[in-house]
Amino acid sequence: MIQLYIPLNFLGVIYREIKQSLADMERLFSLLDENREVADKPLAQSLMTQGAEVRFSHVNFSYESNRKILFDVDFTIAAGTTTAVVGHSGSGKSTLSRLLFRFYDVDGGAILIDGQNVCDVTQASLRQAIGIVPQDTVLFNDTIAYNIGYGRPGASHDEIVAVAKAAYIHDFIASLPDGYATMVGERGLKLSGGEKQRVAIARTLLKRPAILIFDEATSALDTRAEQAIQAQLKEIARSRTTLLIAHRLSTVIDAEQILVLDHGRIVERGTHMQLLAAEGLYAQMWMRQQVGPTEPDASPVTESMT
Numbered sequence: 553m554i555q556l557y558i559p560l561n562f563l564g565v566i567y568r569e570i571k572q573s574l575a576d577m578e579r580l581f582s583l584l585d586e587n588r589e590v591a592d593k594p595l596a597q598s599l600m601t602q603g604a605e606v607r608f609s610h611v612n613f614s615y616e617s618n619r620k621i622l623f624d625v626d627f628t629i630a631a632g633t634t635t636a637v638v639g640h641s642g643s644g645k646s647t648l649s650r651l652l653f654r655f656y657d658v659d660g661g662a663i664l665i666d667g668q669n670v671c672d673v674t675q676a677s678l679r680q681a682i683g684i685v686p687q688d689t690v691l692f693n694d695t696i697a698y699n700i701g702y703g704r705p706g707a708s709h710d711e712i713v714a715v716a717k718a719a720y721i722h723d724f725i726a727s728l729p730d731g732y733a734t735m736v737g738e739r740g741l742k743l744s745g746g747e748k749q750r751v752a753i754a755r756t757l758l759k760r761p762a763i764l765i766f767d768e769a770t771s772a773l774d775t776r777a778e779q780a781i782q783a784q785l786k787e788i789a790r791s792r793t794t795l796l797i798a799h800r801l802s803t804v805i806d807a808e809q810i811l812v813l814d815h816g817r818i819v820e821r822g823t824h825m826q827l828l829a830a831e832g833l834y835a836q837m838w839m840r841q842q843v844g845p846t847e848p849d850a851s852p853v854t855e856s857m858t
């Protein structure tokens with residue numbers, strides 16, 4: 553009994569931590585095979601996606617009953633387009649992605665994918681439709697090929713190489729003495745944050761989900777690394793419905809829609825140009841970025857938005 557209790561308890565702790573950071577949610581679900589805080593309805597059907605339009609309809613949410621986090625959040629991500637969410641730290645950006653993945657159920661309103669309420673479909677089909685590139689990717693103690701191939705069990709080596717190329721990680725892998733057979737993770741080769749995110753991008757490209765959640769890393773990057781991430785984001789978001797949780801304004805310029813979240817409320821929405829013309833919170837953030845120092849570590853935008 554005790555022996556059984558300890559590992560389950562341990563899994564519970566890991567579950568909470570991972571849920572918070574969005575890291576490797578897909579892997580964790582396959583370990584637990586269920587989300588313990590929400591449950592499938594008895595007659596839940598599989599989610600059927602066509603273009604995968606995502607709609608947050610008047611969503612209200614609180615983690616704890618005495619503190620509301622989201623207030624009447626209402627927006628639509630048209631099928632195949634990108635919506636970026638920006639806002640100060642704690643404004644509720646990551647909470648949106650946790651709700652879309654149905655880590656929690658909303659308190660009011662609904663989240664719909666192609667008209668189907670995420671609460672009414674099976675969690676397995678919902679997870680299948682959504683790919684996540686988390687801020688921090690936790691790698692398996694296995695080969696780099698395994699870590700990419702996990703995106704779609706049964707994928708061929710050629711397919712793994714193809715997505716690694718698309719994620720700009722192939723040349724790095726090819727330069728390693730053991731190539732794709734290199735062991736990575738805690739007991740293997742340690743990859744940098746950017747390299748790990750590329751592995752996550754390759755994995756997600758292999759999965760080919762209809763919906764993508766891209767949780768931009770908070771850490772400051774130099775201009776070259778940032779340009780590389782933008783190129784990869786374009787690649788992976790192409791013709792996918794994408795929710796981009798942004799910590800840097802430079803990554804959101806091309807988004808079809810930008811939402812500015814402030815204390816759990818959408819206070820502005822529009823394209824980059826529209827928001828600049830509105831001269832509101834977004835324009836202020838943008839101006840601060842323009843006059844700020846170029847050294848990444850001292851970037852005022854990074855400070856103000858994360």
Ligand code: ATP
Binds near residue numbers: 646
């Ligand atoms: P950041 O840019 O720092 O990642 P964010 O805009 O993504 O912030 P969220 O992570 O969505 O913010 O958090 C919104 C609010 O919800 C914060 O005030 C946070 O303290 C609170 N919160 C987040 N997770 C939980 C939780 N598991 N239980 C209780 N409150 C939480």
